[in-house]
Structure formats: C-alpha cells, structure tokens
Amino acid sequence: MTVPALLIAAPGSGQGKSMITAALARLHRNAGRRVRVFKHGPDYLDPMVQERASGTPVYQLHPWMTGEAECRWRLAEAAREADLILVEGSMGLFDGDPSSADLAALAGLPVAVVIDARAMAETFGALVGGLARHRDDVRVIGAIANRVGSPGHARMLAGSLPEGVEWLGAVPRDEALHVPDRHLGLVQAGEVADLDARLDAASAVLAEAGLGRLPPPVALHGEAPPAPPRRLHGQRIAVARDAAFAFAYRANLELLEAMGAEVVPFSPLRDATLPPCDALWLPGGYPELYAATLAANDGMRAAIGEHHAAGRPTLAECGGLMYCAESLVDGEGVEHPMLGLLAGRAEMAGRLTGIGLQSLSRPEGELRGHTFHHSRLETALEPTEQTVRRSGSPAEGVYRVGSLTATYFHAYFPSAPEVVAGLLSR
Incomplete structure (x- = not known):
C-alpha cells in the first residue's frame, strides 16, 4: 500500500519533536484526514498524547524490541486505512541501537528533522546538512525550525539549508506547543485538562507556519504475524x-x-x-x-x-x-x-x-x-x-x-x- 508518510526526528532530545508530531497529527485530522501515528522505541507517555492528537491507536515500532517484521506489518496495516502516517522518533536521529534512522531505513520512510533554533543562525544549515549526509540509506527530506524568534530569524535559517533539503517551516515560540513534564517524561495525557484545546491551538500555529502539506507517498509492505497460541483461553x-x-x-x-x-x-x-x-x-x-x-x-x-x-x-x-x-x-x-x-x-x-x-x-x-x-x-x-x-x-x-x-x-x-x-x- 502507498500512503504519505514521514518520520519526525531531531538531533537530540528536547528539540520539541513530540509536540510537533502531535500538532501535525491534529492539523491533518482537523482537515478531515485519517492520521495514524507510531512511536519509535519504548515509550508510554508520548503515545498517550499522540492518540489524543490523532484520534487513532498508537503502537510502538522498534526493530529489536517489537521486531523488524512487526514494524513492517504495522505500517502496512496502517497504510490500508490512513491518509497520512507519522512516526515520532526517539532521542537523536542516529542515537540508540537500533536508532530512529534504522527504522527509517528499514521501512523506507523519509525523515524531517525538528531543530530547536533558538540562538542559532548559519549553524542550523550545517546541522541539517550533517544529519542529511550521515547515512546514504536515510533520506532527510526536510527541516523544521522550532522556537523561532521572528520572521527575520526564520529567513536566516531557511537561507542556511543545504541543497536537497526542503525548508518545511518555522514554528514560533508558543505556549500551545508546551506540555508539562516530570521525572519520567511528559505528564499523562489525562492529567492535562485542556489538552485538546492545546492541540487545536498548536495545530493552528503549524498551519500558520505553512506545515499543512502532505509528505511524499511511501510504499509500505509487511506480512501479518502468525496468530499467537490460545494459551490463556477462558482466563x-x-x-x-x-x-x-x-x-x-x-x-x-x-x-x-x-x-x-x-x-x-x-x-x-x-x-x-x-x-x-x-x-x-x-x-x-x-x-x-x-x-x-x-x-x-x-x-x-x-x-x-x-x-x-x-x-x-x-x-x-x-x-x-x-x-x-x-x-x-x-x-x-x-x-x-x-x-x-x-x-x-x-x-x-x-x-x-x-x-x-x-x-x-x-x-x-x-x-x-x-x-x-x-x-x-x-x-x-x-x-x-x-x-x-x-x-x-x-x-x-x-x-x-x-x-x-x-x-x-x-x-x-x-x-x-x-x-x-x-x-x-x-
């Protein structure tokens, strides 16, 4: 099956990719599209927010923990019904074994990198270029500048991008893109009383930034796993x-x-x-x-x-x-x-x-x-x-x-x- 799909990554943790992913999911959902979101790696808290944002179930994808075959199968199953698939990466794009980049290479997913651009100018382009060139089997197709200070700052960042990487947009600093956290990560979705209002506001911020376009279509294929043994029947x-x-x-x-x-x-x-x-x-x-x-x-x-x-x-x-x-x-x-x-x-x-x-x-x-x-x-x-x-x-x-x-x-x-x-x- 072929469907627009994108893995959203970053050079490291704390860049804002979780809320950018959630806001994108809500933006396309509000536009009438069926959005499926996945999370790379072990994580309980981010998927709670992504489920609220997309209105659809969120599963983990991790080539070691869940297995390569299951990664392919879940993406292919989602492609049967979805108008858009988003995968939230973990840590930095190349961090961990297997990394978010390994998942992108396994499934053929294009990558957009989210970078906190506060106090950054030309280095933004150098950082994007380094990520894009690091591995030949990983396609970094675009960059999103997060927490941008002004339109002039955005123009400076956009002008620094290397050839072949698309400028996807500049997201300004906005309280709508912030969800409180604690020692294990984001607070649980059910504990944020105004989460839906925040997600709608965040999606409006991304729409204003021009981030409402669909990513390129990707062909996703995978075999369904065998049925598990009925060892717990009747329990x-x-x-x-x-x-x-x-x-x-x-x-x-x-x-x-x-x-x-x-x-x-x-x-x-x-x-x-x-x-x-x-x-x-x-x-x-x-x-x-x-x-x-x-x-x-x-x-x-x-x-x-x-x-x-x-x-x-x-x-x-x-x-x-x-x-x-x-x-x-x-x-x-x-x-x-x-x-x-x-x-x-x-x-x-x-x-x-x-x-x-x-x-x-x-x-x-x-x-x-x-x-x-x-x-x-x-x-x-x-x-x-x-x-x-x-x-x-x-x-x-x-x-x-x-x-x-x-x-x-x-x-x-x-x-x-x-x-x-x-x-x-x-």
Missing part, C-alpha cells in the same frame, strides 16, 4: 488501569485478548476490591504520586493479598513492583504502607537508577523490553532470575514470591507470547 486477567498504573502497551493488552483471555480493567486508586479474576497484571506508572491514596485503600490491599494467598498469578512491573513492596517512600521522603507481598521497601532515588533495552530468556522464548525508573528496591530477597542488557550483562532482578512475579523490567508481550502465558497462568 480473566485483571489489569490495573488508572493514573497510578497507566504504563501498558496497547499491543500487550491486545495480545492477551488474542491468546484467549478476557481483560478486565480495574483501579487500585478508586475500586474497593478486585474484580473476579484468574490472574492479575500490575503495570508500571506513578504509584509514588498516589502512594497515600493507595495506602488508604484497605479493601483493595486486602483483596490483592487474598488473590496472592490463593496462589493466583500476579505480574508486577516497575510501578507494580513498588506497589507490591512492604512500603514506598515517595519523593518527599514520606513512607507509605503498600501491599506487603514483596519483602523490602521501594524508595524514590531522586535520579535515574535504571535505563535501557533488556530481555528475559526462558525455555519458551526471549521476552524483550526495557527498563526506566527513578526508584530502587531495598530488599534482602535474592532475585530468582535476571534480565540481561543487549551487551549480555545482567540488569534487573526478577523476584518470585509464591505466585507473584515482580521486576522493574517492562516487557513487550508480543515478543514472546509463550513466556507471557507462563507468567500469567497457574
């Missing part, structure tokens, strides 16, 4: 889904359903008890921001304790692990009682304590994913397994306490469905 899996536990890939939830499970969302913040279920998944999120509320919900704490005592499986990832500890020390140094399923306490560290792509190998397969956290677990328990970095060095511990599996590792379930079935089955 009800309760999944924590609220402001404290929102870090769940859409693809993970869809895989559970494709394997035959009934996925039942619940809220550890608001609900008094668990829904009837055979297994429980506590994904990551921000339990440290809601620790007092979680601690005060005695009914839910008791219900999860009973679930565990009955030997029913629980998978706890990152924020879920923190919730399972005996206590959690929040960013203000206040200690709150938690579930007590995992001996020890989780404590906010005030800095990044774990980051990077990792995998968990079991006889059933290699479960791939990543880690990214600002807390640490203080425990005398020895992990029963460990994830490994791509270099092969040990990384995050995996703790087994009865039917509980707890780890800081965020897994991408479709990478190894059989491993996931083993974690969530009796």
